[in-house]
Amino acid sequence: MTLAPETTGLKVQLQLADSWFTVCDLSLLTPGRGVAVLLADGRQAAVFRDRSDRLYAIDNRDPFGGAAVLSRGLTGTHRGRPFVASPLLKQRFDLETGVCLDDETVRVAAYEVRAA
């Protein structure tokens, strides 16, 4: 598979407490879908890429059901906000803030993410 020059070699990185944590090659992310990432402390993040190649990262655990599956949800745009719908019971989470669009009292952690 040939990659477009501007993405060749780029790595996806998450901002953790003190440093940028390298996740994988950008080329492993399919636009419109997510991947699960295991962090050093045992936590999990879900990293997404949209069709305009913007990246997002939130916690991978579904706070309603407990399973670590948000990375497997369907993404979309709601009133201009990017979101992922949990594959368990379909609640939607804002990919930039981690706030649940269907129950604003619930939110998951959101991470800074970049391709470098």
Place this chain on the structure above:
Amino acid sequence: MTTTPGAAPTLVLVGHGMVGQRFLEALAERGLTATHRVVVLCEEPRPAYDRVALTSYFSGRTPDELSMTDMEFIDAHGIELYLGDPAETIDRAARTVTARSGEVFAYDTLVLATGSYPFVPPVPNKDATGCFVYRTIEDLLAIEEYARTASTGAVVGGGLLGLEAAGALKGLGLTSHIVEFAPRLMPVQVDEGGGAALLRTIEEMGLTVHTGVGTQEITVGSDGAVTGMKLSDGSELATDLVVFSAGVRPRDQLARDCGLTVGERGGITVDEQCRTVTDPHVFAIGECALAADGRVYGLVAPGYEQAETAAAAIAADEAEQRTFTGADLSTKLKLLGVDVASFGDAHGTTEDCLDVVYSDSRSGLYKKLVIGRDGTLLGGILVGDADAYGTLKAFTGSVPPVAPESLVLPAGASGGAQLGPSALPDEAVICSCHNVSKGTIRGAVTEHSCTTVPEVKKCTKAGTGCGSCLKVLGQLVTAELEASGVEVDKGLCGCFAQTREELYEIVLALRVNTYRDLLDRYGREGARGGDGCEVCKPAVASIIASLAPAIGASGYVLDGEQAALQDSNDHFLANLQKNGSYSVVPRIPGGEITPEGLITIGEIARDFGLYTKITGGQRIDMFGARVEQLPLIWMRLVDAGFESGHAYGKALRTVKSCVGSTWCRYGVQDSVRMAIDLELRYRGLRSPHKLKSAVSGCARECAEAQSKDFGVIATAAGWNLYVGGNGGATPRHADLLAQDLSDAELIRLIDRFLMFYIRTADRLERTSTWLERIPGGLDHVRDVVVEDSLGICEELESLMAAHVAHYADEWASTINDPEKLARFVSFVNAPDTPDPVVGFVPERDQMKPDLPLLSIGLRRADDTADVLLEGSTQR
């Protein structure tokens, strides 16, 4: 033994038929079951059931399904229901009823709902072996049993029930005759012209009709069993079985015996409150009652009305002030597949009235309207096409806005007019079962903000009785919504203003084969260029997958852009479970599997530590697979010859079967082979919702085909096809689409049906709701797929042929594609580390998800969380 009454007054109901049950419900609604001891004496061995639909027993409805009695209702209201224990005598002076069991019940109020009994003409040998009546489930069971050894059957009586009985005998495989004393069929409902149209259609079905002759004698053989009938014209008719269906008489013997006044021609005389004129403590309702207008009503709707009236009188509710002074006898029914309707003054008994008649005996059509001198529509008869029944009935009593002759001409004929319900006055009654007027329905839309037919049904109860008004109701709701300027956004979601059906047409006609292209060109303004949403992405993915060969898209759902559109289950080709693990279901066509296949599945489940369970669809589900295990499991399954079962997809799931004629003593066709053929034909077919099917090898229906989206039941002559069935939360019996089909006819019809459904259904709309929603319902679908009324059948067939030709197993494609396999990892940065939240604990010799492990994760708001999580991974 005598039962002494307690402190609460006692109400005894004699008879637990449809009207009796409705009466109990009316009591409960008025709180009377709380203030009274309620005793019900029922002669039949089973509680109230749908006698109107009795004949549907022969098309597969079980006695349980015919039941109208919710035992929870009976228990919840403390009703004492005695089955198989009829009232034998009434002592009005002592106010007691004695049951057959000998038990004596004292009453404060007595309600007689004893119904009617079939009239059997007093001909010699009328009680011989092989003579039956057609009134109860027990009668039908006896007829069915006796028909096994019979080849010919005759029905005495060509009325409503007689025609149903004759159709049932034909369905049981008998050569069937109808003997009617009157010069035409259904003499009460239709006139000579209508009878002639009916006769022709019924004879074309292979039934023999003898009108204008009476039965003089039943002849019997030396064993006492029926051998034939002697008719009044001197002829003889050889038959093995006779069903008397010559009308019914009010069952008033109990009332006569205790001195209650009865009418000259029977029926317990009651006043406008349904109280007997003889005794204020005694009421009579339903077919045993002679109403205040001097008539005995044999229809269920007036009976229900009487049940409500009597309950209101007993409640002495002055606010309600209910009386029963007569009821409308209009009827619309489908007899042996023929529409027959009559309404108002159908026989033109009003002075100086005129008829407008359209008759076409070639196509079995007969329509007559009775018009008053001033142009008022008084009534009418419709045979062969009763579509206009709802509108015409509502216009009865008023002057229609168009010339009456234009109302009976067939649609499309020059001069024919389609009178819309918008022309009706507000007071016109649309639903006669619940007496709902057009004004009330309009109010539901304008004042109660209902925007759909189901909402209006819930709000007004219209259309929840016999359902004959549903078509008009739908037109009315749409017209009202449009008139009140309600902008009904029928769009699929926030991204598309089109319905799923419209998107399907766009994709097919313009060969749009990517989601992105569709969104950017046809999406709502603000959604173009965006990422879509979780609603339209899988819906469009499904449309593209259904049409893939025809529009030049890949049929493989994980190819290119399509992969990103799929719901999580389709994306991983497995079913997500609550802890993030997956279940795996290999296809087992028709439920047929070799011992080797079973061993393979067993070994795989054992090797991967999976929980196994037999599914309702005759296959085996393996639970607890981690995402990274899925390819390994499938490599072994594919090696052993298994394919994806599509348990994860909105696609064909299974085609269940019984063992059929190969093994079963009763089977008449090879249901297993047909089930396998169908499952292999439609496997992988993406549709708006999941599709289930089954094939039964005989009418016993062990495969439960009538609860499926498309179900097939073997007959002696071929296959019957049922569509639109559903289990689940809203069970629905499938409707018969066509009968006695050959193998090829069956498959061709299913091809068309499925493709028409895929083309026109909404997203996530099962065939059952689709059939209820689309204008014209089952009749329309039959027109399209059987009669090809839209001229699209060739296209539907070729689309299905393309699907069949291009089918490839998704799992085989996936395990042979390293790029696709890359997504089956737990973590993108640690592909071999299992997800620590997926854990299992033992249960009943297998394992189940470790739920505390899931909730441990959720408490991770504080600092101790990581410790807990680490601890839990050590399990």
